[in-house]
Amino acid sequence: MSSDVLEVAGLWAHWRAKPVLRGIDLRLAPREFVALLGPNGSGKTTLLRCIAGLEDPTAGTIRLQGRSVEATPVHRRGIGLLAQDPALFPGRTVAENIAYGLELRRIPPAEIAARVGLLADLLRLRPLLHRRPEALSGGEHQRVALARTLAPGPALVLLDEPFAAVDARLRSELLVGFREALRATDTAALLVTHDLEEGFFLADRVYILLDGSIAQHGTAGAVFDRPASPDVARFLGYNVVVDEGVTWAVDPSELSITPGAEGEAAATVVADGAIGRERRTELRLPDGTHLLARRPMGSPPLPAGASATVAWARVRPIGGGLEPSARTDPLDPSRRPQREG
Amino acid sequence: MRRVPPLLYLAPAAAVVVLVALVPVGLLVARAFADAPSGLAEVLGDPLDRAAIGNSAVQGVASAAGAVAAGYPLGIWLGRYAGWGRSAVRAVVLVPFLLPSVVMAFAVEGLFGPTGFVGLPLPALRVLGGGVGGIVIANVAFNLPIVALLTAAGVESSPAELEEAAASLGAGPLRRFRDVWGPPSLAGAIAGGLLTFVFSALAFAAPIVLCGARCYTIEARIWSLDTILLQPTAAALLAFVLVVLLVAPTLAYLELARRLRRAGPRGRSVRRPVRGAGPWAITVGAMVGLGLLLAVIGAVVLRSIDPSGGSAPDLSGWTTLGAPALALRTGIPLGAAALNTVAFATASALTALLLGVVAGFALVERPAAGRLLQLVAFVPLLLSPVVLAFALSSVGRAVVGTEGVWALVVGSQTVLALPFALQTLAVPLRHRPRTGREAARVLGAGPFRAYLDADVAGVRSAVGAAALFAFAISLGEFTATYFLTSVSAARFATLPVLLYELQSPGVRAFAAADALAAVLVVLSVVVLAVVGWGGRRLEL
Numbered sequence: 001m002s003s004d005v006l007e008v009a010g011l012w013a014h015w016r017a018k019p020v021l022r023g024i025d026l027r028l029a030p031r032e033f034v035a036l037l038g039p040n041g042s043g044k045t046t047l048l049r050c051i052a053g054l055e056d057p058t059a060g061t062i063r064l065q066g067r068s069v070e071a072t073p074v075h076r077r078g079i080g081l082l083a084q085d086p087a088l089f090p091g092r093t094v095a096e097n098i099a100y101g102l103e104l105r106r107i108p109p110a111e112i113a114a115r116v117g118l119l120a121d122l123l124r125l126r127p128l129l130h131r132r133p134e135a136l137s138g139g140e141h142q143r144v145a146l147a148r149t150l151a152p153g154p155a156l157v158l159l160d161e162p163f164a165a166v167d168a169r170l171r172s173e174l175l176v177g178f179r180e181a182l183r184a185t186d187t188a189a190l191l192v193t194h195d196l197e198e199g200f201f202l203a204d205r206v207y208i209l210l211d212g213s214i215a216q217h218g219t220a221g222a223v224f225d226r227p228a229s230p231d232v233a234r235f236l237g238y239n240v241v242v243d244e245g246v247t248w249a250v251d252p253s254e255l256s257i258t259p260g261a262e263g264e265a266a267a268t269v270v271a272d273g274a275i276g277r278e279r280r281t282e283l284r285l286p287d288g289t290h291l292l293a294r295r296p297m298g299s300p301p302l303p304a305g306a307s308a309t310v311a312w313a314r315v316r317p318i319g320g321g322l323e324p325s326a327r328t329d330p331l332d333p334s335r336r337p338q339r340e341g
Numbered sequence: 342m343r344r345v346p347p348l349l350y351l352a353p354a355a356a357v358v359v360l361v362a363l364v365p366v367g368l369l370v371a372r373a374f375a376d377a378p379s380g381l382a383e384v385l386g387d388p389l390d391r392a393a394i395g396n397s398a399v400q401g402v403a404s405a406a407g408a409v410a411a412g413y414p415l416g417i418w419l420g421r422y423a424g425w426g427r428s429a430v431r432a433v434v435l436v437p438f439l440l441p442s443v444v445m446a447f448a449v450e451g452l453f454g455p456t457g458f459v460g461l462p463l464p465a466l467r468v469l470g471g472g473v474g475g476i477v478i479a480n481v482a483f484n485l486p487i488v489a490l491l492t493a494a495g496v497e498s499s500p501a502e503l504e505e506a507a508a509s510l511g512a513g514p515l516r517r518f519r520d521v522w523g524p525p526s527l528a529g530a531i532a533g534g535l536l537t538f539v540f541s542a543l544a545f546a547a548p549i550v551l552c553g554a555r556c557y558t559i560e561a562r563i564w565s566l567d568t569i570l571l572q573p574t575a576a577a578l579l580a581f582v583l584v585v586l587l588v589a590p591t592l593a594y595l596e597l598a599r600r601l602r603r604a605g606p607r608g609r610s611v612r613r614p615v616r617g618a619g620p621w622a623i624t625v626g627a628m629v630g631l632g633l634l635l636a637v638i639g640a641v642v643l644r645s646i647d648p649s650g651g652s653a654p655d656l657s658g659w660t661t662l663g664a665p666a667l668a669l670r671t672g673i674p675l676g677a678a679a680l681n682t683v684a685f686a687t688a689s690a691l692t693a694l695l696l697g698v699v700a701g702f703a704l705v706e707r708p709a710a711g712r713l714l715q716l717v718a719f720v721p722l723l724l725s726p727v728v729l730a731f732a733l734s735s736v737g738r739a740v741v742g743t744e745g746v747w748a749l750v751v752g753s754q755t756v757l758a759l760p761f762a763l764q765t766l767a768v769p770l771r772h773r774p775r776t777g778r779e780a781a782r783v784l785g786a787g788p789f790r791a792y793l794d795a796d797v798a799g800v801r802s803a804v805g806a807a808a809l810f811a812f813a814i815s816l817g818e819f820t821a822t823y824f825l826t827s828v829s830a831a832r833f834a835t836l837p838v839l840l841y842e843l844q845s846p847g848v849r850a851f852a853a854a855d856a857l858a859a860v861l862v863v864l865s866v867v868v869l870a871v872v873g874w875g876g877r878r879l880e881l
Contacts, residue, residue, distance in 0.1 A: 054505055074508040075517075081509035087502035089520065101510035145506070152510060 004063075005030050005155050005188045006051065011060030012330050013046050019329050020046045022212040024060070028156065028188050033179070035191045035199030038209035039235060044192040047209070048158050051190070052081050059330040065155055080157035080187070084164045086145035088133040094144050095120075095129040101152035119147040122181050139170045146178060150185050157182065159191040163198065175202060196236065200224075208232050227318050239291045241312070248315035255293040257281060259300070261307035267291065272302045283308060347706035347788075351713055354696040354759065358720050361752040365732035366580070366724055373577030384578045392555075393562035394582070400473065400558060401542035404480035408537040411633060412485040413530045414626025416492020420526070422620060423612035430631060431490075432869045436638055438486040439810075439865040441817040441837035442479075444641060444858045446550035447844070449479040451855070452640040459636075475551040480541040482637045485630055487540075488533030494601055495529025496522055501611040514619055525601065532597035535590045542587070543725040545820040546841070559583045560727040564824060567731055577735070580728040591723050595715055638862055645859035658852030667850055671842040673834045682816060682835040685747070689754035690812035693762040696755075697807055700763060701770045702792045705778065714767060718760035729753050730824035746830040753821040758811035765807040769800040813868040817861065836861060 006028040013021040053074035216228035227233035238249035267283040453470030499522035566576035668674040703710040777795030819837035843854035
């Protein structure tokens with residue numbers, strides 16, 4: 001039997017007969033932190049909700065700690081779920097919110113109190129235990145929600161963009177706190193986010209989901225070093241260029257620009273401006289390719305419409321990742337078995 | 342130029358309520374206390390008055406319990422589950438509430454009475470075609486929409502995120518009901534039950550049509566004391582007792598309704614598929630409630646083509662409805678009644694709408710004005726149609742004379758429709774973002790102009806719904822209009838009053854009454870279809 005805490009195989013989901021997930025395969029080892037990255041509408045949340053049991057997949061299997069759970073209702077799957085909306089019970093104090101899942105499992109009160117205290121210390125909630133949710137800040141809400149999720153001791157926690165509604169500074173603080181708490185409780189986590197920084201910073205491995213399919217997975221370094229496809233490269237923020245018939249990924253900070261046109265690499269400046277400690281320049285090549293360059297702050301400004309010559313110091317190969325899924329849509333009528341006459 | 346304080350925009354609506362309702366009722370009661378200082382004790386000691394108080398209590402409690410039992414599953418089904426025809430059901434559910442109360446009494450008689458569609462083949466059920474049983478059934482059918490829609494509002498106020506969080510922590514369906522969506526749905530049902538109690542304790546047409554003097558509620562007793570027994574002082578004192586008795590349940594309803602509005606909808610509202618034993622049980626319960634409503638509505642329409650129940654179709658009711666001979670007997674020509682109905686309902690709806698739109702400005706500028714708006718809406722709920730009409734008849738007639746009774750009818754219908762028009766407008770206005778208004782202000786619009794262009798224009802469908810809702814309520818208003826027009830002002834009678842007169846002991850044109858009742862049902866359905874077509878929900 002597999003030792004994975006989560007094993008998803010060939011998962012399909014549809015919305016009004018249109019495929020949202022197309023044969024997803026995904027695995028999580030115990031205590032592993034995996035990020036599921038993808039643009040809006042790529043199917044990330046649907047995948048998470050199928051794993052949680054909040055939506056029904058059309059086909060495929062989901063195994064939690066080796067146990068098939070497709071027929072198990074959400075409240076018996078024993079996994080934690082933390083969404084963007086912390087959804088605390090308004091009539092309960094922080095302590096009562098954290099204790100909720102333990103009460104449902106009929107844990108003795110002394111044990112509940114001990115567990116609540118432990119999580120309160122871990123997530124710095126001790127002074128807030130007797131407050132009601134309406135008296136908490138946004139970050140405190142999320143920390144209470146995580147404590148409540150971790151309290152029953154799930155082997156896996158699903159995190160659905162839990163930091164989307166908090167500001168950048170607080171987000172970074174919460175990220176560190178969450179990671180520490182998950183490590184301290186030996187909990188595996190699957191984080192859904194479209195924020196690359198958030199996902200790559202937290203995760204041991206990442207999965208890239210594009211248009212309902214897993215386009216690439218691996219460690220952050222491996223994914224960044226060799227994007228599996230031009231779409232993945234673009235999602236990761238690379239420029240995609242074709243040089244001598246080969247497609248490459250170029251980091252915007254590794255693009256050098258010289259004023260004045262010269263040969264095939266002549267480009268037109270679309271926009272140029274300073275952002276923080278760097279200068280951001282948008283360009284268009286004669287074939288219509290759009291390029292983004294990040295230049296050091298001291299670089300000369302370029303007026304829109306000016307010509308420039310573009311060169312790249314380093315390129316990364318594209319490809320060699322996952323093959324496109326060969327599975328067919330289970331709802332595709334042309335694939336259904338025909339009844340024999 | 343000094344700016345008009347936004348709260349002053351509540352003044353027109355408040356002034357209408359004060360002038361048309363509070364002042365006449367206050368003067369009536371003050372005069373009664375002056376004429377008979379010890380009269381209150383006599384009223385409370387009178388066995389018939391006490392019986393009326395008892396009847397109001399018994400019929401109110403039984404009707405509220407029945408409406409909650411029948412309306413709660415329907416409300417849950419509407420608020421929680423996805424299903425084919427849910428929008429159509431939502432529209433159908435409101436039909437009985439907009440029907441004249443006298444039509445509802447007819448419907449119950451036509452369903453469970455001795456010649457009714459159910460009463461004829463099943464004599465054991467005739468107990469529901471008249472007497473207290475019939476009154477309770479009529480009240481339940483009339484008020485079931487309130488319970489169902491307030492329950493649905495409660496269910497919808499419970500965010501899906503909270504339920505999903507509870508489920509992921511291990512809460513099963515029953516525990517999720519207990520901890521997440523049960524309490525708001527029950528709050529909605531209780532609010533609906535309280536409103537049902539108030540409306541049923543005030544029932545007028547059902548006790549008169551289905552039972553008679555032994556079942557009179559306080560409303561019917563007030564009418565009887567004033568118009569039949571000619572004891573206006575005793576009637577006024579009983580009206581005072583009625584108002585006092587209604588304060589607590591009305592306040593309780595308003596508080597629950599306020600909490601429901603504050604509570605939601607806060608997060609995602611998700612329609613779930615009907616799957617599993619619990620949802621199926623709820624669906625079956627919902628269909629029972631819906632079946633009662635459809636039976637009642639259907640009985641009215643069927644009776645119009647089959648007045649004797651079960652025999653061959655008979656269209657004599659339709660052919661005699663407009664006959665001059667019938668007009669002579671009732672004293673109310675059909676054409677005049679139809680014209681009055683449309684004219685009064687139009688005038689009342691437009692007035693209520695205008696007051697609502699002006700009051701809405703106070704709400705968007707000062708959200709705290711919601712409390713004051715509730716107070717304005719509270720008075721008409723507290724003053725029953727009979728008390729309002731009695732006061733207008735006693736005090737207002739001295740001012741406007743018999744020729745001006747139409748103004749009293751329009752005034753009373755406006756006041757009775759105002760709470761619903763205000764509510765239908767207030768809910769979407771409260772959720773309007775201020776950005777549109779601010780953009781208009783920056784471009785040079787004055788505060789009220791900015792409100793009209795950005796907010797009122799943004800809730801056009803709600804404005805239309807409020808107007809139609811007020812129109813439908815005025816169209817079906819029977820109690821106050823009957824009280825005001827029955828004494829030497831028959832030329833201002835409306836269709837619901839004509840309907841009552843058609844079956845009165847002196848006329849007994851039952852077939853024509855059945856046909857007219859069907860006309861009123863069709864009119865209500867048309868109004869609701871128009872509102873539904875505009876995609877707007879009516880707010881209670």
